Amino acid sequence: MVIAMAVVIGFQNSWDISSVLDEFNKPWSVLLGSAVAILVLGLVDDKWTLRGRQKLLAQCVIAMVIVGSGTVLNVVGLMGIDVPLGIFAIPVSVLWLLLCINALNLLDGADGMATTVGIFVSGSLAIVSLLNGNAVLNVVAAFALCGALAGFLIYNRPPASIFLGDAGSMMIGLLVGVLSMWCSHKETTAFAAAPLAILVLPLFDSLAAIVRRRLTGRSIYATDRGHMHHLLNEKFGRAGTLWIVAVACSVSSAAAIASTWLHQPWIAPLGAIAVLAAMVGTRTFGYSEFRLIAGRARHFANSFMVRPQVCETKKHERAVKVQGDGPWQDVWEPLVDFADRQGLASVKIDVNMAWLHESYHATWRSIRLPEPAMQSLVRVPLFVTRGVGEDSERVPIGRIEIIATSSEDSLNRLGDFLEHAGELQTQVEYVVKKIEDLQESRSRKGKKVVDQGVSVPVDNDALAKMS
Structure with a gap:
């Protein structure tokens, strides 16, 4: 990715290279070091298979190093309203990075799926960063990641000859997580709806897995075949899965880009909601989790409507x-x-x-x-x-x-x-x-x-x- 960034910068004669290199300071050094660390973690996991809590602990340490270097979400902006996080800024930032790391990792169960999502996510983040007037290095890094993944997809599409593994998928998740925090408006640390809309598909898969396991009483580390790629493969086949994912990412990414370009913050969440509604409504993914949540909510609501005398007998x-x-x-x-x-x-x-x-x-x-x-x-x-x-x-x-x-x-x-x-x-x-x-x-x-x-x-x- 660094080589790709250097090549792209070299062709941009209108840019001041010295000023670009000046931006390659502590945050970028920490990001590259953290990327190497999570790559090593993934290689160890691919080779010897770590326990879920061991891998999560290592991810937390890496995320806290990044946040400690100054990459912190101080403000969350949704629908044009800015909400200061205050004392919750650091834990929310760490949680966001963990979500991104594991979201891309969980998607890497079907040939080309995590790679395809990574292409759309990194490309969209690059365009949003450009529209927001971010630093040149941020834009170039996102485009470089997009290009690297596009080249990798040639060998990773079904039937794949090369695989990401935990090492590759977690590193992609870390990079897009940090870049999404950096793609906000220039000179601010606000986090708008656009990055959420761009990452809606991998985040939805992760949150659905958490809901599915918690509401059924299973361990959060339990393995199952209820992930998005499992259900899409079963219904559409391996090639069809990539097309469905590409269309869904196109809709959410286009909405995020349009939201940034037109300065209309409501467009990004609308696009994300449309994608989720299509997935759940067609029973492609998320329908079972929706039923679990609805059943729990209905039971909770009924508990307020029942007379105390029959609480123990009514089922x-x-x-x-x-x-x-x-x-x-x-x-x-x-x-x-x-x-x-x-x-x-x-x-x-x-x-x-x-x-x-x-x-x-x-x-x-x-x-x-x-x-x-x-x-x-x-x-x-x-x-x-x-x-x-x-x-x-x-x-x-x-x-x-x-x-x-x-x-x-x-x-x-x-x-x-x-x-x-x-x-x-x-x-x-x-x-x-x-x-x-x-x-x-x-x-x-x-x-x-x-x-x-x-x-x-x-x-x-x-x-x-x-x-």
Whole structure:
């Protein structure tokens, strides 16, 4: 990138080279050093696979070094209104860099996707910086990154012969994160809506992953197949995925550029909202996360409408097929019947099988749960067998969680459930086997077969014994 910057500057005879070199001071030195550091971090992760918290800690240190060198967001400007951050300036700046680093890293799961997004993001930031009258070096750096990624895309497009890996994707995220902070109006540190609109696609993917994992009770570091590139690949194929991403980035970037050029701050968020609405509305990406949020919001709203006398007896149920179309309702519905008959406070099932692109989450609970000190809680892990013969292994795929109000009677009911948990595990394995057979059949036929309602022979008699 530095070589590309030097070449571009050399062709600009009208620019004062000495003044440009004067700008290559502490912030730029820190940025280049940080880029090397995160490159090394990515190489270590690609080689030995670091734990999620280890990688996050190293990213935090790198981000804090950059912020400590003076790259800080002091003001956030949205819709023409400037909001001073005050004491929150440093943590918000660090958080922004972490979001950008991980957003581009998470996108790098499909050939050419992170590279394509990086081209649009860096190119748009260069144009916005130019319109805002930023320093020449900022503009040249963004254009240089855009050009480098465009050349790399030749080898990274499907089927890719060279890959970014964590080293490349995290470094791109760091660079666009810093450049987006520098592309604000000249001589200010305000952060407007334009950079947010330009980065809307990778940020949306990251935030959706956080929402999906937090609302299903999974670890924030858990792996799944619910990212944007997974769903787009499944629906449009590898080449189609790049076209969809390119169109979405074009819309959001064009809106950000128009917003800056016309001095109309409302255009940038409008373009970003249009992209997100199209993604969610067509169920291309974000629809399951939207349902999870809507279900949680509806439960919260209903809690204000229920009379105190029925808070513990009135139930709220929601079930979301986060990904896939497995017949999990044949396991879930008997569980709800058991919980209802036994007067339990809550029952929850969460399943996540990344290798099958299957994810299911369902909850049934009282409007008001008993106090934590009065809860009897049982968690039963769910396992399936992968492989055959000596290569087979038992792998966890999720859990069932049951809560009852603590009493001698409730403990007996939970004991009954545990006695028959083996039969329930058998039904879970049967559902997984049915999903595997369906996917194998679809793969053999070379096309997607519409599931016309799979009938899974659930042993209802065994589940009924739990009552």
